[in-house]
Amino acid sequence: xxxxxxxxxxxxxxxxxxxxxxxxxxxxxxxxxxxxxxxxxxxxxxxxxxxxxxxxxxxxxxxxxxxxxxxxxxxxxxxxxxxxxxxxxxxxxxxxxxxxxxxxxxxxxxxxxxxxxxxxxxxxxxxxxxxxxxxxxxxxxxxxxxxxxxxxxxxxxxxxxxxxxxxxxxxxxxxxxxxxxxxxxxxxxxxxxxxxxxxxxxxxxxxxxxxxxxxxxxxxxxxxxxxxxxxxxxxxxxxxxxxxxxxxxxxxxxxxxxxxxxxxxxxxxxxxxxxxxxxxxxxxxxxxxxxxxxxxxxxxxxxxxxxxxxxxxxxxxxxxxxxxxxxxxxxxxxxxxxxxxxxxxxxxxxxxxxxxxxxxxxxxxxxxxxxxxxxxxxxxxxxxxxxxxxxxxxxxxxxxxxxxxxxxxxxxxxxxxx
Amino acid sequence: xxxxxxxxxxxxxxxxxxxxxxxxxxxxxxxxxxxxxxxxxxxxxxxxxxxxxxxxxxxxxxxxxxxxxxxxxxxxxxxxxxxxxxxxxxxxxxxxxxxxxxxxxxxxxxxxxxxxxxxxxxxxxxxxxxxxxxxxxxxxxxxxxxxxxxxxxxxxxxxxxxxxxxxxxxxxxxxxxxxxxxxxxxxxxxxxxxxxxxxxxxxxxxxxxxxxxxxxxxxxxxxxxxxxxxxxxxxxxxxxxxxxxxxxxxxxxxxxxxxxxxxxxxxxxxxxxxxxxxxxxxxxxxxxxxxxxxxxxxxxxxxxxxxxxxxxxxxxxxxxxxxxxxxxxxxxxxxxxxxxxxxxxxxxxxxxxxxxxxxxxxxxxxxxxxxxxxxxxxxxxxxxxxxxxxxxxxxxxxxxxxxxxxxxxxxxxxxxxx
Numbered sequence: 088x089x090x091x092x093x094x095x096x097x098x099x100x101x102x103x104x105x106x107x108x109x110x111x112x113x114x115x116x117x118x119x120x121x122x123x124x125x126x127x128x129x130x131x132x133x134x135x136x137x138x139x140x141x142x143x144x145x146x147x148x149x150x151x152x153x154x155x156x157x158x159x160x161x162x163x164x165x166x167x168x169x170x171x172x173x174x175x176x177x178x179x180x181x182x183x184x185x186x187x188x189x190x191x192x193x194x195x196x197x198x199x200x201x202x203x204x205x206x207x208x209x210x211x212x213x214x215x216x217x218x219x220x221x222x223x224x225x226x227x228x229x230x231x232x233x234x235x236x237x238x239x240x241x242x243x244x245x246x247x248x249x250x251x252x253x254x255x256x257x258x259x260x261x262x263x264x265x266x267x268x269x270x271x272x273x274x275x276x277x278x279x280x281x282x283x284x285x286x287x288x289x290x291x292x293x294x295x296x297x298x299x300x301x302x303x304x305x306x307x308x309x310x311x312x313x314x315x316x317x318x319x320x321x322x323x324x325x326x327x328x329x330x331x332x333x334x335x336x337x338x339x340x341x342x343x344x345x346x347x348x349x350x351x352x353x354x355x356x357x358x359x360x361x362x363x364x365x366x367x368x369x370x371x372x373x374x375x376x377x378x379x380x381x382x383x384x385x386x387x388x389x390x391x392x393x394x395x396x397x398x399x400x401x402x403x404x405x406x407x408x409x410x411x412x413x414x415x416x417x418x419x420x421x422x423x424x425x426x427x428x429x430x431x432x433x434x435x436x437x438x439x440x441x442x443x444x445x446x447x448x449x450x451x452x453x454x455x456x457x458x459x460x461x462x463x464x465x466x467x468x469x470x471x472x473x474x475x476x477x478x479x480x481x482x483x484x485x486x487x488x489x490x491x492x493x494x495x496x497x498x499x500x501x502x503x504x505x
Numbered sequence: 506x507x508x509x510x511x512x513x514x515x516x517x518x519x520x521x522x523x524x525x526x527x528x529x530x531x532x533x534x535x536x537x538x539x540x541x542x543x544x545x546x547x548x549x550x551x552x553x554x555x556x557x558x559x560x561x562x563x564x565x566x567x568x569x570x571x572x573x574x575x576x577x578x579x580x581x582x583x584x585x586x587x588x589x590x591x592x593x594x595x596x597x598x599x600x601x602x603x604x605x606x607x608x609x610x611x612x613x614x615x616x617x618x619x620x621x622x623x624x625x626x627x628x629x630x631x632x633x634x635x636x637x638x639x640x641x642x643x644x645x646x647x648x649x650x651x652x653x654x655x656x657x658x659x660x661x662x663x664x665x666x667x668x669x670x671x672x673x674x675x676x677x678x679x680x681x682x683x684x685x686x687x688x689x690x691x692x693x694x695x696x697x698x699x700x701x702x703x704x705x706x707x708x709x710x711x712x713x714x715x716x717x718x719x720x721x722x723x724x725x726x727x728x729x730x731x732x733x734x735x736x737x738x739x740x741x742x743x744x745x746x747x748x749x750x751x752x753x754x755x756x757x758x759x760x761x762x763x764x765x766x767x768x769x770x771x772x773x774x775x776x777x778x779x780x781x782x783x784x785x786x787x788x789x790x791x792x793x794x795x796x797x798x799x800x801x802x803x804x805x806x807x808x809x810x811x812x813x814x815x816x817x818x819x820x821x822x823x824x825x826x827x828x829x830x831x832x833x834x835x836x837x838x839x840x841x842x843x844x845x846x847x848x849x850x851x852x853x854x855x856x857x858x859x860x861x862x863x864x865x866x867x868x869x870x871x872x873x874x875x876x877x878x879x880x881x882x883x884x885x886x887x888x889x890x891x892x893x894x895x896x897x898x899x900x901x902x903x904x905x906x907x908x909x910x911x912x913x914x915x916x917x918x919x920x921x922x923x
Contacts, residue, residue, distance in 0.1 A: 256773075261816060263678060345807050355674075360807045360808070361811065362811075386805060386806050386807075387817070388804050388805075389759070389803075389804075391819070392778065392818060392819030393778045393820065394597055394824060395824070396820060398679060398775075398816060398817070399805070399807060399816070400810060400816035401809070401810030401812065401815060401816075402814060406772075406814055407772055407814050411814060413772055
């Protein structure tokens, strides 16, 4: 029942996938198409904000590339904690539903619009997408598309883009990581955490403090200098080892951790908020019940920063790419990262591969923080047979589920993943 | 009546100075000492927080170096806007009065305590001091003392230490100034402003936006790419030229400028608050009337920083040195700066030299933002004869002056400086 644990490269569309389309398609007669009809594709659809039941795999019209766009036959997609927040509608200015989630993928160039110099059909590429990644085909402007290193697998590329770019920009462009510094990262076993740990190891004498669930410690202990349980009082634990604090705090939790993180900074240290996963509620509880925490983050007095010589920053790679037009800067970063990859100094850690139809199980796993490294949706993977009907069913009853706070209905829980 | 406009090196104690000691000392009979008594020295005393009248030159017991300290025969001292804030008591945790102000000086090593390896009697040095700089002799721990480059004059060294170290650390350690970036600096004609402009010129294609009083524009226009009047709406002016904003905002004004500065940042840009000169009140008005602005600085929501990809920092060199023990880091910066000085890439701009007895006029000049570059107290300079009695008198009547808001009594104003 476990997902495939190791990443594997899959460069061709398999017979199984086509078979599966038909099989799944049969459940949604209104979308039924013949296998030969190339104008439709499978995609994960979020029908509205809420619980796992809002997700299903369905058919959609296949996009065609506009001018400046590259059409990609998707092989693998990254699943991020942010995707949970999107699903719960727990983000600023949420888009309209229904939508296809997903911000990153890897695959093969299948066609190009006009003015897409630099790419050819058949190129193996990694891409950022402003939603719509979790599908068999995506189109995205060429500024968001990168030719992959030859040795990189598709799951690695999908695990690479957001996490390594974010980790690199935070460590080296927002903060200024140098020899001898110290870094605190939460969720050290997650995709960003592992990217941070690996990038820190490229600089001499960097101390990495990490928090992670205890069961992950054995697996990740070589990548992090000091590991604490995620429920431990990490402020006290860090101070025991380094009474002066740390130079860089990377916080994806938000809430009260902002004050704690600022408090742990050494003079000239930098606290970076790059997510707010504490805002994500339990999968069976109302997602509104905790959403208010987002606004309860303690505000910071600039005068205090002045007196204490501290720096506070926010980092959102998606806003940088899709709202703020900084593709050029990101491209430079991707080139540096590919160089580090080719030198074998960094390598994305893939936790597990999941079929599109298994997206709920995958989300539950990331919600439960069960993963070590990145969860990947492998577009060509067949769902584990017993789970296939569960994960693609549309739970009509679930539509009202969010209204019942403290709902004890466990139908959305995936008991096979702890 | 004007102060000496050009910096000059003065390496020896002159006859005039000794003569002046006696002359001035005669006004304060309780402190009168013979010229041959080496156990006392002249120093500027701040008798209590308030107006200019709280400052006078008097005799004080000469300090002797403790273990790890260097005793310096002072040649020149720097006068900073911060000294006005200290005088007004407008700083966090103000020290007890009476005190000798001043945080930086240059001079000649006259003696050393035990364990002061690296220095010899006769060394020309630049030093940071935690108060007490405005005197003929200071003692300070060797961590705060640097051997000066051979070509550097004493006034240059006194103009160099705080301003260039602060400018360098803000641009290159807090922010991450690189080729092609843009910087906004207020008070571009001041000591820090000129240091920022010069350091920016060491990096290719950096655009510097500066605000300064219009009468300074001709003098500083070569050092700054775009100059605006200090009363202009600089937000609009910057946006006209660079609609996207700037990469780095250096703010010594505080108050509403924090929000304006943050608003002007490009994505991944850094706002640095390094002072709050807007908190300084008029010299004849109550200094309490505006002190509350210090606490009215708008607080910053970290979530907003996250959404906008922005960085906010505070920088206080004095806290870094004297509260936070980062001498080692500062030493590295000073070495880099001396190297740039020796390569003739940077050169401190000295506005004017003033005798200790002219400290009030000097303070009025910096308060009125009349200076271009740094004001220096030249310990060996004789006060301009006509001014000597004014500037050393203790204005008893002035003790209550601060209580009268909007006081139109101009006795503290120096009409000869516009």
